[in-house]
Amino acid sequence: MHRIRAVCAVLVFALVAIFFVPMVVFNITGMSPEFPVVTIYDQGATTQTESTAYTVDDLLYGMGITLMGHDRVNYPLDFPIYNGMSVRINREFSFYITINDGPPVQITASSGITVEDALVQAQAENHVTLLYPNDLTREITPNETLNFLTWHSREFNETAILPFETIENRTGAMRYGQTHLRRRGTDGEHETTTMVIYIGGYEDSRVIVSENILVEPVDAIFSIGTAPMGALTDPTDPDFRYVRRVRMHATAYCACFICTGRNPEDALFGITASGRRVEHGIVAVDRTVFPLGTRFYVQGYGFAEAADVGGAIRGYSIDLFMYCHQEALRFGRRDIYVWVLH
Ligand SMILES: [Zn+2]
Numbered sequence: 001m002h003r004i005r006a007v008c009a010v011l012v013f014a015l016v017a018i019f020f021v022p023m024v025v026f027n028i029t030g031m032s033p034e035f036p037v038v039t040i041y042d043q044g045a046t047t048q049t050e051s052t053a054y055t056v057d058d059l060l061y062g063m064g065i066t067l068m069g070h071d072r073v074n075y076p077l078d079f080p081i082y083n084g085m086s087v088r089i090n091r092e093f094s095f096y097i098t099i100n101d102g103p104p105v106q107i108t109a110s111s112g113i114t115v116e117d118a119l120v121q122a123q124a125e126n127h128v129t130l131l132y133p134n135d136l137t138r139e140i141t142p143n144e145t146l147n148f149l150t151w152h153s154r155e156f157n158e159t160a161i162l163p164f165e166t167i168e169n170r171t172g173a174m175r176y177g178q179t180h181l182r183r184r185g186t187d188g189e190h191e192t193t194t195m196v197i198y199i200g201g202y203e204d205s206r207v208i209v210s211e212n213i214l215v216e217p218v219d220a221i222f223s224i225g226t227a228p229m230g231a232l233t234d235p236t237d238p239d240f241r242y243v244r245r246v247r248m249h250a251t252a253y254c255a256c257f258i259c260t261g262r263n264p265e266d267a268l269f270g271i272t273a274s275g276r277r278v279e280h281g282i283v284a285v286d287r288t289v290f291p292l293g294t295r296f297y298v299q300g301y302g303f304a305e306a307a308d309v310g311g312a313i314r315g316y317s318i319d320l321f322m323y324c325h326q327e328a329l330r331f332g333r334r335d336i337y338v339w340v341l342h
Contacts, residue, residue, distance in 0.1 A: 040086075154196050
């Protein structure tokens with residue numbers, strides 16, 4: 001008995017819920033009016049009415065409001081009317097689109113559409129990418145003309161020569177003025193991919209998309225001789241030219257008082273008999289054997305020029321200038337070969 005009574009209570013509650021909840025939902029503010037009050041916005045006019053209609057369609061029909069092809073309502077037409085409802089009608093209107101300032105095309109749409117909506121649609125219809133240089137989010141006003149600009153790009157490749165560099169290696173193993181091509185240079189090739197952007201049908205800008213070296217250039221290598229004319233640094237070189245080779249008694253000296261009898265304060269300190277300042281390569285000889293200005297290649301010393309004399313330098317003797325007294329002492333005295341170059 002109790003169980004049956006409980007089941008009945010649940011059924012009654014369910015029925016109440018099914019019938020009364022929608023009534024409450026659709027009559028939120030339904031205190032006094034018998035029928036729902038609906039507000040209609042249409043072409044700038046606002047109308048409030050108490051309606052006996054069941055659906056939006058009935059409501060508009062009853063008020064003599066007709067809809068054109070692109071007119072749009074903010075509810076489905078079969079939506080039930082409820083109290084406090086706001087029905088908004090976006091009326092059809094026209095505007096014009098031109099592309100790249102071409103002929104205008106009339107577009108009919110429901111009001112409230114934005115420039116972006118129109119642009120997206122025009123892109124889809126014309127299969128192009130379009131730009132609008134101003135605000136895209138604003139609503140289009142009736143009869144205005146929107147000029148869209150096409151955007152497209154094109155890529156092209158260009159190849160250019162990458163010229164080879166020339167490397168000059170200076171070498172004392174070759175005579176001055178002599179050059180030898182050690183490696184032939186070859187040009188490389190360079191490729192650039194450029195994107196040209198056209199806006200409104202005209203070139204707007206260019207962007208380098210990629211750069212590639214297709215062929216690396218190969219440097220040319222030249223050897224440039226630096227050895228004095230008629231001589232090479234290595235007397236064993238078959239090209240080494242000399243007048244004669246002599247055996248000489250060699251000593252060494254520096255600019256100091258012990259070696260020259262002159263102090264740094266003296267006017268002629270460091271000045272040779274030929275008037276030249278001492279440096280590596282200056283040697284003293286017996287000028288009756290080798291006139292001043294004679295050029296030599298001295299074993300263990302290098303290229304030299306007779307520019308000085310000395311009291312003890314007689315016959316086949318040669319005194320080699322060195323920068324430091326210790327170095328001169330270390331050299332001591334020894335018999336060496338001297339190649340007379342001219
Ligand atoms: Zn000295």
